[in-house]
Amino acid sequence: xxxxxxxxxxxxxxxxxxxxxxxxxxxxxxxxxxxxxxxxxxxxxxxxxxxxxxxxxxxxxxxxxxxxxxxxxxxxxxxxxx
Amino acid sequence: xxxxxxxxxxxxxxxxxxxxxxxxxxxxxxxxxxxxxxxxxxxxxxxxxxxxxxxxxxxxxxxxxxxxxxxxxxxxxxxxxxxxxxxxxxxxxxxxxxxxxxxxxxxxxxxxxxxxxxxxxxxxxxxxxxxxxxxxxxxxxxxxxxxxxxxxxxxxxxxxxxxxxxxxxxxxxxxxxxxxxxxxxxxxxxxxxxxxxxxxxxxxxxxxxxxxxxxxxxxxxxxxxxxxxxxxxxxxxxxxxxxxxxxxxxxxxxxxxxxxxxxxxxxxxxxxxxxxxxxxxxxxxxxxxxxxxxxxxxxxxxxxxxxxxxxxxxxxxxxxxxxxxxxxxxxxxxxxxxxxxxxxxxxxxxxxxxxxxxxxxxxxxxxxxxxxxxxxxxxxxxxxxxxxxxxxxxxxxxxxxxxxxxxxxxxxxxxxxxxxxxxxxxxxxxxxxxxxxxxxxxxxxxxxxxxxxxxxxxxxxxxxxxxxxxxxxxxxxxxxxxxxxxxxxxxxxxxxxxxxxxxxxxxxxxxxxxxxxxxxxxxxxxxxxxxxxxxxxxxxxxxxxxxxxxxxxxxxxxxxxxxxxxxxxxxxxxxxxxxxxxxxxxxxxxxxxxxxxxx
Numbered sequence: 303x304x305x306x307x308x309x310x311x312x313x314x315x316x317x318x319x320x321x322x323x324x325x326x327x328x329x330x331x332x333x334x335x336x337x338x339x340x341x342x343x344x345x346x347x348x349x350x351x352x353x354x355x356x357x358x359x360x361x362x363x364x365x366x367x368x369x370x371x372x373x374x375x376x377x378x379x380x381x382x383x384x
Numbered sequence: 385x386x387x388x389x390x391x392x393x394x395x396x397x398x399x400x401x402x403x404x405x406x407x408x409x410x411x412x413x414x415x416x417x418x419x420x421x422x423x424x425x426x427x428x429x430x431x432x433x434x435x436x437x438x439x440x441x442x443x444x445x446x447x448x449x450x451x452x453x454x455x456x457x458x459x460x461x462x463x464x465x466x467x468x469x470x471x472x473x474x475x476x477x478x479x480x481x482x483x484x485x486x487x488x489x490x491x492x493x494x495x496x497x498x499x500x501x502x503x504x505x506x507x508x509x510x511x512x513x514x515x516x517x518x519x520x521x522x523x524x525x526x527x528x529x530x531x532x533x534x535x536x537x538x539x540x541x542x543x544x545x546x547x548x549x550x551x552x553x554x555x556x557x558x559x560x561x562x563x564x565x566x567x568x569x570x571x572x573x574x575x576x577x578x579x580x581x582x583x584x585x586x587x588x589x590x591x592x593x594x595x596x597x598x599x600x601x602x603x604x605x606x607x608x609x610x611x612x613x614x615x616x617x618x619x620x621x622x623x624x625x626x627x628x629x630x631x632x633x634x635x636x637x638x639x640x641x642x643x644x645x646x647x648x649x650x651x652x653x654x655x656x657x658x659x660x661x662x663x664x665x666x667x668x669x670x671x672x673x674x675x676x677x678x679x680x681x682x683x684x685x686x687x688x689x690x691x692x693x694x695x696x697x698x699x700x701x702x703x704x705x706x707x708x709x710x711x712x713x714x715x716x717x718x719x720x721x722x723x724x725x726x727x728x729x730x731x732x733x734x735x736x737x738x739x740x741x742x743x744x745x746x747x748x749x750x751x752x753x754x755x756x757x758x759x760x761x762x763x764x765x766x767x768x769x770x771x772x773x774x775x776x777x778x779x780x781x782x783x784x785x786x787x788x789x790x791x792x793x794x795x796x797x798x799x800x801x802x803x804x805x806x807x808x809x810x811x812x813x814x815x816x817x818x819x820x821x822x823x824x825x826x827x828x829x830x831x832x833x834x835x836x837x838x839x840x841x842x843x844x845x846x847x848x849x850x851x852x853x854x855x856x857x858x859x860x861x862x863x864x865x866x867x868x869x870x871x872x873x874x875x876x877x878x879x880x881x882x883x884x885x886x887x888x889x890x891x892x893x894x895x896x897x898x899x900x901x902x903x904x905x906x907x908x909x910x911x912x913x914x915x916x917x918x919x920x921x922x923x924x925x926x927x928x929x930x931x932x933x934x935x936x937x938x939x940x941x942x943x944x945x946x947x948x949x950x951x952x953x954x955x956x957x958x959x960x961x962x963x964x965x966x967x968x969x970x971x972x973x974x975x976x977x978x979x980x981x982x983x
Contacts, residue, residue, distance in 0.1 A: 335918035340927040344501055345647045362528045365504035
């Protein structure tokens with residue numbers, strides 16, 4: 303069972319790769335506000351997350367995600383439901 | 385007990401070859417077109433993000449289901465021509481509802497099924513604006529989108545809001561269905577209007593049928609072996625008209641992949657094209673670009689694209705370099721660059737206006753840069769010497785095109801001006817927006833496309849836009865929407881902002897907003913910038929370069945409004961200066977931020 307504490311480091315690593323480590327990241331970093339991810343980078347991130355955790359991320363569960371913490375909690379929830 | 389026997393039978397996609405004689409959209413209504421297609425074997429097939437076939441809907445079944453659903457819609461006692469709003473995910477229920485409306489004399493309206501990350505509120509507001517904009521009586525969404533739809537519809541007094549299952553539970557009315565007649569509205573298509581002021585394009589049955597007939601007979605010469613693969617959403621004209629209606633009206637099978645799945649894994653598109661030996665696929669240049677960047681050269685050997693005879697390109701400015709690279713990458717898989725068919729069109733003309741000649745690939749016009757900007761003349765130069773534009777073919781039969789100056793005087797070939805078109809594919813107008821309709825549609829039927837361009841040997845060449853719209857990664861964005869988000873921030877009230885696009889070092893269109901701002905505290909300013917990035921993304925799904933400038937920097941027009949074009953010129957001047965000072969400040973993706981100019 304993958305839990306929140308295991309998801310966070312994966313997100314940090316992948317986001318650092320996508321943003322070329324130009325922004326310092328913590329749990330409260332906003333994906334669009336701070337990291338300025340565009341829609342294609344967001345797709346890249348989703349792809350990595352889906353493949354890494356073998357889940358499918360439905361479009362509606364991300365509608366209230368602002369921070370890395372919000373995102374990790376949703377991923378945790380999806381893994382639990384699979 | 386043998387487990388294998390209990391397994392469900394494997395789904396089989398509908399065949400490419402039909403048992404029916406091919407008819408090229410020579411019907412008077414969409415319902416008639418489906419009546420005919422339903423006598424054959426072809427249909428629509430839906431694939432999951434994993435590339436598995438998940439649903440097969442032969443047109444025969446679609447017709448039966450649409451008629452049944454049409455009778456259930458009648459039980460709601462709606463007026464004829466009532467608007468039925470459908471959150472348009474790429475699945476079979478959209479087709480059922482769309483055609484149920486055709487049989488029951490209702491008007492379907494596709495609503496976007498895309499929520500940006502964190503964009504809950506922005507999406508609900510957008511849906512609400514669209515429901516109001518078409519004065520919807522009924523709205524439908526799957527379980528995935530239903531809660532957003534009910535939030536959006538609250539207090540609007542719709543007769544019924546439900547999931548597809550809720551509609552299936554309605555009783556069938558026992559009266560005869562009266563399909564929409566040729567002079568009645570076939571559908572409303574929301575287009576390129578800003579979120580604040582959505583515009584629904586009204587297309588009648590005879591209008592869309594005229595466009596479909598010209599498209600399949602003349603534009604793409606549809607034949608018995610054709611089959612289409614599409615990842616374009618149904619709430620876009622190219623997805624709805626080009627990759628759904630055109631195929632049904634010529635009894636061809638279609639294979640669908642969800643848009644978001646394509647954006648995540650573009651290789652699925654090529655895999656399905658390989659698997660089904662499809663001959664037709666359309667997409668904006670952005671889609672080819674995504675493939676070019678994300679397909680691994682090692683994977684190319686897995687594809688067989690030799691059956692792909694029409695690789696349509698349209699919906700945004702076409703850069704030949706992107707198509708060139710796509711073709712080179714996929715040539716070993718049998719992709720022929722001559723399959724590219726640049727085309728031109730818009731929702732206001734149902735869809736297509738012109739297709740470049742089949743089998744010729746991309747024809748590039750090389751134009752002298754000085755004559756282009758100075759004399760507005762497309763003066764030919766040697767290849768690779770000036771600006772490049774792609775020829776989009778001659779206008780469809782029975783349609784007319786002209787290029788005019790600002791005073792509506794017609795210009796000669798190779799003179800750049802406003803592109804205007806006339807003919808049977810042109811919309812009736814924008815739904816209940818008389819003034820906006822009159823702004824683009826003249827009394828004698830000429831539509832002002834809002835695009836700039838010229839004609840050469842009758843070929844339409846688009847060079848730019850006179851409307852302020854931005855096109856970022858295939859999305860149409862109105863500057864008003866960006867400016868509205870900026871101007872609603874408490875720190876910036878009434879200070880004004882101006883949004884526009886420029887091209888980056890790779891010739892890609894990027895969004896810029898110049899923001900007049902009084903904040904001198906850098907921390908406050910960076911918090912504001914963060915919030916702006918977030919809210920712009922949530923509402924519009926794009927990133928935007930934000931430049932803060934002191935108040936009264938943005939130039940005004942003679943009527944006192946902030947001038948986007950003058951702001952853009954100022955921005956480019958500052959960018960050039962900054963590049964000269966320090967070229968190293970340009971980031972990897974070519975974006976340049978000019979935070980320094982406030983100090």
